[in-house]
Amino acid sequence: MPISSRFLVVLACLAALSMLLGQYFIWFYAPEELTMGVVQKIFYLHLPLAWWAFMAFLGVFVASVMVLWTKNEKWDLWAGVLAEVGVLFCGLALVTGSIWGRASWNTWWTWDPRLSTTLVMWFVYAGYLLLRGAGVGGVKGATIRAVLGIVAFLDVPLVFLSARLWRSIHPTVFAAQGGGLEPEMWVTVWVNAVAWGVLFIVLAVARIHNQTLAHRIDYILARFRDTTLQHKE
Amino acid sequence: MIRSTLTIAGKDLRLAFAGGQGPVQAILLGLLLVFLFSLSAAPGDLFSSQQGMAIFWLCSSFAVVLIFSLLFRFEEENDTATALILSPAPIQSLWLGKTLAGAILLGLCQIFFFLAAVVFLSLDVQGSPALLLLMIVSVDVGLCVLGGLMGAMGHGQGAKDTLLTIILFPLQVPLLLGGIRIGTEVLYGALAVDVAQWFGLILAFDAVFSGAALFLFSHVFRGE
Numbered sequence: 001m002p003i004s005s006r007f008l009v010v011l012a013c014l015a016a017l018s019m020l021l022g023q024y025f026i027w028f029y030a031p032e033e034l035t036m037g038v039v040q041k042i043f044y045l046h047l048p049l050a051w052w053a054f055m056a057f058l059g060v061f062v063a064s065v066m067v068l069w070t071k072n073e074k075w076d077l078w079a080g081v082l083a084e085v086g087v088l089f090c091g092l093a094l095v096t097g098s099i100w101g102r103a104s105w106n107t108w109w110t111w112d113p114r115l116s117t118t119l120v121m122w123f124v125y126a127g128y129l130l131l132r133g134a135g136v137g138g139v140k141g142a143t144i145r146a147v148l149g150i151v152a153f154l155d156v157p158l159v160f161l162s163a164r165l166w167r168s169i170h171p172t173v174f175a176a177q178g179g180g181l182e183p184e185m186w187v188t189v190w191v192n193a194v195a196w197g198v199l200f201i202v203l204a205v206a207r208i209h210n211q212t213l214a215h216r217i218d219y220i221l222a223r224f225r226d227t228t229l230q231h232k233e
Numbered sequence: 234m235i236r237s238t239l240t241i242a243g244k245d246l247r248l249a250f251a252g253g254q255g256p257v258q259a260i261l262l263g264l265l266l267v268f269l270f271s272l273s274a275a276p277g278d279l280f281s282s283q284q285g286m287a288i289f290w291l292c293s294s295f296a297v298v299l300i301f302s303l304l305f306r307f308e309e310e311n312d313t314a315t316a317l318i319l320s321p322a323p324i325q326s327l328w329l330g331k332t333l334a335g336a337i338l339l340g341l342c343q344i345f346f347f348l349a350a351v352v353f354l355s356l357d358v359q360g361s362p363a364l365l366l367l368m369i370v371s372v373d374v375g376l377c378v379l380g381g382l383m384g385a386m387g388h389g390q391g392a393k394d395t396l397l398t399i400i401l402f403p404l405q406v407p408l409l410l411g412g413i414r415i416g417t418e419v420l421y422g423a424l425a426v427d428v429a430q431w432f433g434l435i436l437a438f439d440a441v442f443s444g445a446a447l448f449l450f451s452h453v454f455r456g457e
Contacts (some may be wrong), residue, residue, distance in 0.1 A: 020363070068449075120406050125405060126405045127349070127399035136390055138390070140453070143452050144386050159407050162410045165414070165427055
């Protein structure tokens with residue numbers, strides 16, 4: 001069932017408004033952190049991006065399981081779209097994290113479980129997208145991609161554990177005492193998480209819309225070619 | 234299932250050595266890598282155990298790709314994939330047999346890689362060789378389990394199968410980190426407390442991916 005363009009416009013407007021609200025909370029509501037100062041505000045982008053990237057990869061896993069279970073290639077389309085948005089958000093989380101790390105730890109990159117896990121996830125899913133684009137699998141492509149989507153997600157906790165065993169300097173957000181965040185900071189985190197979530201949904205729905213139209217055009221072109229050939233014969 | 238697994242593994246090993254080539258390509262590539270990395274240190278400088286183990290596992294990781302590409306190419310060259318799928322042997326025994334054959338070939342390659350690392354990188358085992366062997370076997374299981382599944386995915390893809398390495402290498406990260414960390418400590422001869430945790434992680438990897446591969450192999454290695 002194709003999604004209407006009007007619905008997409010409404011969703012996009014909602015995303016823009018929620019992002020503006022998120023920025024208001026970052027700059028005018030949340031207090032400035034005493035040690036890091038204004039640089040800490042990047043955290044309100046970094047954390048939601050990382051969360052939604054993880055949700056996207058979880059979505060790829062679920063859609064991949066559904067491909068094998070139902071044999072319906074609609075789920076393969078969803079897996080591809082979620083991987084695209086996930087890689088985008090994951091890449092942005094890495095960039096914002098690196099800028100934040102430079103300001104607070106005086107280094108662009110360090111060996112840390114969350115950073116390393118995010119980077120490895122980015123590599124895995126960027127590779128997954130490359131394989132999709134290259135058409136690996138041929139006629140059984142959807143199945144191959146589904147298996148890759150499952151295997152990739154199974155690796156995530158193992159990568160995290162291995163990176164944590166190696167060593168860590170990352171701040172813990174979910175500590176027993178709330179990770180040292182003020183209540184206003186938490187409100188700002190949640191407002192921005194919702195805003196990025198709306199943008200996430202808009203991007204995913206827009207890509208599904210694009211892909212559905214692309215498939216329809218391919219189908220029409222193929223029928224046109226067949227009809228032209230029949231006329232020539 | 235065990236019988237058919239051993240039959241498949243035996244067939245693959247015989248084919249691998251029948252042409253006189255076996256895992257020669259993987260061994261040569263590994264030796265070349267060890268030699269090239271040895272040039273990264275100034276004459277007289279020593280490599281740390283951690284550097285040595287990292288190079289050893291890098292060679293092993295490349296060898297896995299070449300070995301499983303070879304094992305699945307046999308079915309392509311001889312056009313026997315469909316025959317194997319239609320045979321009464323459980324489909325999982327095909328994966329298990331190929332994984333077993335791959336593990337044996339990888340172990341063979343690693344003998345050469347380790348000797349090369351001793352010669353070119355001056356690695357010295359001060360700890361327990363038995364623990365080192367146990368670690369190598371544990372990591373090899375994970376590498377081959379994943380290699381067998383990826384090999385099946387690359388089957389019949391022509392040149393595109395090399396693209397699968399883009400996803401294979403990052404997936405191997407937990408195993409390789411475990412192999413490097415335990416190997417470093419065994420080479421130093423001073424075992425830290427976290428060795429048991431690393432072994433736990435490696436065994437968890439082996440268990441998770443063995444279970445997944447047993448279930449998923451039938452989906453990827455099937456007739457059109």
